[in-house]
Amino acid sequence: MKLTFWYVLILGVILLVFIFILYESFKAFSYRDIDQALRTIASSIREGISVVDERIVTPEFERPSPLNDVFVLLFNPRGELLTETPLPYDARGVTLALRGKDSYANFENGGREFRAYTLPVHDEEHRLGAIQVLTTLSALRKALANLLFLLLALTPMFLAVAAIGGLNLARRALAPIGEIVKAVRLIKTESLDRRLPSISTDAEIEDLVRTLNGMLEEIEKGFLREKRLTQDISHELRTPLTIIKGSVSLALRKSRSPEEYVATLQEVEREVDHMIRMVNELLFLAREDDLTQQKHFKPVLLNALLEEVCLELLPLATQHHLLLCVNLPEDRLVVLGNSSSLERLFYNLLENAIKYTPSGGKIEVTAERNGHQAVIRVKDTGIGIPREDLPHIFERFFRGDRSRQRGGFGLGLSIALAVAKSHGGDIRVEDSTPQGSTFLVTLPLLGEK
């Protein structure tokens, strides 16, 4: 409605400007034609004039019929009218002509408007008088008035047609939007799997429907992810809570010795620690997912960071009778990031390597520059990841069958991946066989795009 209003308003203004220009040009052209005709008539009369004894002898010129509304007047050198028919005339034009200048003028007489052209008549020595050719402008005025009336009368009609057409067009163009609104309203959290139907063949509308459907898909995925996460968390918390509940109930059933109470409390403490660790990991993950923390990123020297993490885990590796080697490049690999998150990423990869490698094995960390990226490999000679687990190992709470007894939550790799992603990098399993696995991390280097 508003759109149509503006459309009609703008059209109205354009139309009025158009009418003004049309009217003014028509007027200017008509005047030019009239002036040309008057000049031609005056000149042809002057040609035929002859002088006998210093007096003008009017030629036998063809007097234009009064029907044409053209009149010719002759004046003597004193400016007196020579023609018998009394007619109004432009006195100023006559004065100017007697001074040797031709001129055009408009004047009014008895409610009628005239256009006059006055031309001096002279031979080599003498000024002989003047010719004035007149025409009434009534016909032109009438034509102009009719034209204006016609144009102005047509304008509202034209605008009305434009408004109806515009309204129809707008309604037809916006109809699919209404349909989309209706369809979107029907989508609730319980029916996030619904998609918008293809409503129109218009490219823009189709694009809109496709974009909205893409958005719905993302929302649905996020929603399902969150739902599953909640289920997973509840599930993970239920086991330690059930153990705590069981131990406490058992302890309370009858009076126990202090040693028994201590054992129960130790059991409870173990389970609570387990829960605290899990909650901390989840909180860490939530923080990594929040990309606004990128604002606080600082340059981090990867060489030093990798060395530090390996040093930290060396005792654990030694304890498991594993060889831990680090191969770092000569040049400095600097990335923009959060050093404690990046430490966590490599800590988790190395901890897994240690966890899933039988004693006597070897774990190797290498880093190198590859174009604009730092490439870090964590290679172990461990048990490998079964092919069917590979697509899932980065999912939250996923644990391979063989690792259940090793005490992880299944969050280590999701945390590592979240850190890599928040730093603009990635992690993938480059290779995994029953003889060992290689995890490959890529991170964009600072200042290189």
Ligand code: ADP
């Ligand atoms: P977890 O806490 O169970 O280690 P992660 O998210 O770190 O959880 O790892 C997910 C799963 O991926 C593990 O349960 C394990 O099956 C597999 N995995 C990860 N790293 C290795 C590795 N280096 N060698 C073999 N399997 C691994």
